[in-house]
Amino acid sequence: MTTVAQQPQAAASVGAEAWLRMYRQMISIRLFEEQVNDLYTRALMPGLAHLYIGEEAVAVGVCQALRPDDYITSTHRGHGHCLAKGASPDRMFAELLGKEAGYCRGKGGSMHIADPATGNLGANAIVAGSVGIATGAAFSAKRLGNGRVCVCFFGEGALGQGSLYEVMNLAQLWKLPVIYVCENNLYNEYTHFSETTAGDIMGRATAFGIPAESVDGQDVRAVYRAASQLIERARLGNGPAFLVCNTYRYHGHHVGDINREYYRSKEEEQRWKAEHDPLKLLSRWLAEQGLAAPADLERIHSEVKKEIEAAVNFAIAAPYPSPDEVEQDIYA
Amino acid sequence: MTTVAQQPQAAASVGAEAWLRMYRQMISIRLFEEQVNDLYTRALMPGLAHLYIGEEAVAVGVCQALRPDDYITSTHRGHGHCLAKGASPDRMFAELLGKEAGYCRGKGGSMHIADPATGNLGANAIVAGSVGIATGAAFSAKRLGNGRVCVCFFGEGALGQGSLYEVMNLAQLWKLPVIYVCENNLYNEYTHFSETTAGDIMGRATAFGIPAESVDGQDVRAVYRAASQLIERARLGNGPAFLVCNTYRYHGHHVGDINREYYRSKEEEQRWKAEHDPLKLLSRWLAEQGLAAPADLERIHSEVKKEIEAAVNFAIAAPYPSPDEVEQDIYA
Amino acid sequence: MPEKGRELTFAQAIREALAEEMRRDPLVCIIGEDVAEAGTPFKVLSGLVEEFGKERVIDTPISEAGFTGLGVGAAMTGLHPVVDIMFGDFITLTMDQMVNQAAKVHYMSGGAWKVPMVMRTTLGATRRSAAQHSQSLHAWFSHVPGLKVVLPSTPYDAKGLLKTAIRDQNPVVFFEDKMMYKLKGPVPEEDYTIPFGVADVKREGEDITLVATSSMVQVALGAAAMLEESGVSAEVIDPRTTWPLDEKTLVESAKKTSRVIVLDEGYGRYGVTAELAAVIAEGAFYDLDAPVRRMGAMHVPIPFSPPLEDVTVATEQSVFEAARRLCGKS
Amino acid sequence: MPEKGRELTFAQAIREALAEEMRRDPLVCIIGEDVAEAGTPFKVLSGLVEEFGKERVIDTPISEAGFTGLGVGAAMTGLHPVVDIMFGDFITLTMDQMVNQAAKVHYMSGGAWKVPMVMRTTLGATRRSAAQHSQSLHAWFSHVPGLKVVLPSTPYDAKGLLKTAIRDQNPVVFFEDKMMYKLKGPVPEEDYTIPFGVADVKREGEDITLVATSSMVQVALGAAAMLEESGVSAEVIDPRTTWPLDEKTLVESAKKTSRVIVLDEGYGRYGVTAELAAVIAEGAFYDLDAPVRRMGAMHVPIPFSPPLEDVTVATEQSVFEAARRLCGKS
């Protein structure tokens, strides 16, 4: 559907630096999430969290194709999206711990991180809860003519929710610049998606005349390439698109979901980690292409590690909001 | 998708008698609705009603393919469905006038006629409001193994509602015997469906792997043939189907919608009436085939006319429920 | 409230408020089913699309959840949408978007995002529209922190409150009694707004307070006129917004008259009458001479049949009788 | 309520009620997200799919509106579905199916069709789940004629009331406090049911009545124990169903003690506390020594941060203090 003239410059002009930036972001998400798991295990984090480990290439590949002022909406499994869109780990950890310094002053927690500065309209704990918001942001962008687009991230579980179809109809009728990114990690909580999803996923968008693509969500280059094209197409006024990223979460549905054999096998998990790890795939390619030596990647890794550790320590040390903040920010 | 072995007997064995029965039913609906309009104009009917005139072949063609114990769900434009499924005009008129003798003891009115005896689960005044109920009835039929199917009638406006997609997904996953019959009469109230419907309608069902067909909804024979096949297919355990019937309402969205030029032209209305009238189409064919002489059809017409007149008089004479019935039937 | 001058219908007042706000602020737009050329089935919006175009008066598919959600996102990102839900009964389809999204975005984000949107919808029975087109479900939204809920009862209030709603930076739900669209009343030409959370004394009186919302204000005023003839002086108070709620004015009137009837067209049970009665019973505890009497819709799905439907809501006569009984007059 | 014998957790009591009813009646089935092998995220249903199979314990897509609607249709046509809505916050998505369909089918059809279905869902905060997973929205359903609403507070009540719900011929919404699943209490082995509309006196007392629902019953009992030590004798009454509502028991206790606090975990504003307070203030008007005090959830979206979340709901301590103040003791 995209013509050559509409091909984004970005995809063509990406060089080593950009791939290393994406590598750094993926590592950053991975290490952030490992810390989250650790905070949970050490009983330092209130409530639960849904880890993005294994799916890093999706958020990073897509968000790299966005402008800083573009919008995203995110999900319960949202830390990766927030970080990839530019959030800083310290205020994110602070939010996860319910601290005043958090992005939402502690009021949102893991599932509600939002940040106007990075165009993050917010993570959402209602499955498909943000599809309307994302479509509305695209509606504003079109009306205001500011050239922005919105990416709506959701898991394949959201395909069960009717509101997704309502807004895809609106988006296509009105040619809104919104990209629906379906992260198919194979499971709706504890149920395999094949038990909940009739027909072919791509048809769910093409039914509305919306172009749909499917990519290997573990390959950040593939994600970036596909996302860039669909995003530029939307930016040029050609309307919405649908991108399925096939991926896998390495951990449980949430940090407390430890015994998973009743719904998926250890072998399956092992296979994905061994054969489809987004970090390994990118680092291997970088090495093959001579774009980065192992030492470069190691350096990035240790830099990020330090950053993340500093961030988590910042959050642990940060104060809670005072109880009387409970009645602030109900109304603007 | 249907194989020859699954072809229903019915479609093949239909003879003159059946076509005449359908003719009678269509006339019956037409005259019923004309009376409704008249009741409204004479200020004898409380509230409003949505006339089915012009669309008779859809309800009749589909319901003729059903068993008496099969289920239907209906819409705000539901009189045709109710009559075609076997309701009697007297109790229907009584309901429209809010009388005790009505199908719902006057509590439902035009938009809520329901009748267990004819498998009518009820008309519904929420657009797409009955798609869940219809799918649930099919769920029961499958679980109880009683061989029933359910037909879910709705206007093309219901394609806007997400719940339709939720239940189509369920129906296909669980291979439920439900036929979604989309009556595309071109308008959602006062808006042309092309302004509200992105993509191709058939795709809305095939996206879920549900077979979809489209027929001339003015040709009762085409409707009957298509419906028979999909219904038998469902009855045999092969799951749901989707049938688009292309049709047209001759009157306004409701009886009070008189000046319609701002959303559709008189010429368009005239063209449909002149060229696509379901009664004319069938009577012409019956004559061509030598299955009925004009006199036969005239006789049917005058018989039905008498029936309808008697029915409306019954309803006008019938008493209202006593006010203390208001607190009955809230709970079973 | 103006005594003289120009009169408009309730519907005209709504339309004028929208037109003026749309002229003032190019970010205001209207989104809903059949809002453009049709001007809604109630014709409330007739003429707006001609002035503001289809870019700002936007017909939607029949997708209440979808376009309400779109409104939330549009409000967060720079527009000020007025979302039109044709019948209040259809808010059932928007509860997730209104309650889990619109109402909570500002708070959950620690104040980072805001949702300046208005939902306009209807309430009210006795239109022979049966159970799915006759409900008054404003109690649900009143229960939800983060929303504001407005219930105008006169053309004057409708215009002034709708302007306030559109200028508010929060999600506001605006309920219009569909039986009142043709009601006429004075509406000045000049720009004015009416603040939320300020009850209006629609009529002063000494013996009994009738607290009434929306459609029930007119009923209360009718009953008050009847009561006057029978020697009972009734004060009629309209909270105008159920949230924020002007408790003070309600309580003070109750203290003054010592007898109160609370009227609302929503179901009485677990509805608006319960909150208002509880607030008054608590605030005027030592001054009440009789229990607060609640008159909401009868606790039944609204029946179609006219003789049944008519008994489900309070009437001037039934309020008159209840008030006399409460004053020990019969 | 049994004094001795076998103890079960609240979750076990629910599971046992379901298992027994499914054995008794082959038409009962469970429909919801992750109800089968996963047994729900709260593990309340563990083991049921093993006994009853995937034909009767049915995992669904994430389609709350869709499978609730399917439940309504299934109920009308011969099955008796128990629809599982994982978090009470998601009832927002089912309002049209529950309110415009399930609640009205029987009435609108003049009694011709009935809808024997149960919706099981949760309520309650303080789980650090933030604003979209912590609400207690049972007031909405209580407002709707045609539905019955059940709020068990003990394992014993949970089992007996759930059995009654499943045997009822109407749509019943059953709210379980998710923080109570591990609470233990006596549950007899024999089959029993508990009728709807009968409040339970959880503790007798003389000086003050604490009317409490669901989670708040345990809070009230804790506060009552504290009060006893400080010389105040508190009666604790649990209505158990908000609809039908046992007004008589509430009013009589209020008349006896003359002081009442009403406790509910839903928002106080336009919520269950308002209805209960209004009923009591009216019924016990001449016997109350002080205004009925309402303690619902604070009128804010539930915040994530523990020190904030903790102040949004009533605690034993806050009830203790309020009761003492009401009794003029501090």
Ligand SMILES: Cc1ncc(C[n+]2csc(CCOP(=O)(O)OP(=O)(O)O)c2C)c(N)n1
């Ligand atoms: C409306 C709604 N229903 C159910 C849930 C409970 N829930 C949380 S996550 C989840 C599964 C989501 O699966 P998917 O969309 O594939 O995302 P993933 O967790 O795999 O990233 C469910 C059912 C919810 N949060 N919201």
Ligand SMILES: Cc1ncc(C[n+]2csc(CCOP(=O)(O)OP(=O)(O)O)c2C)c(N)n1
């Ligand atoms: C949920 C909902 N939204 C809006 C309406 C108002 N309404 C009644 S009929 C109708 C148009 C329906 O169009 P369609 O489904 O094509 O049926 P038709 O009237 O053409 O038979 C609308 C918008 C409604 N009844 N329910």
Ligand SMILES: [Mg+2]
């Ligand atoms: Mg998934």
Ligand SMILES: [Mg+2]
């Ligand atoms: Mg139509």
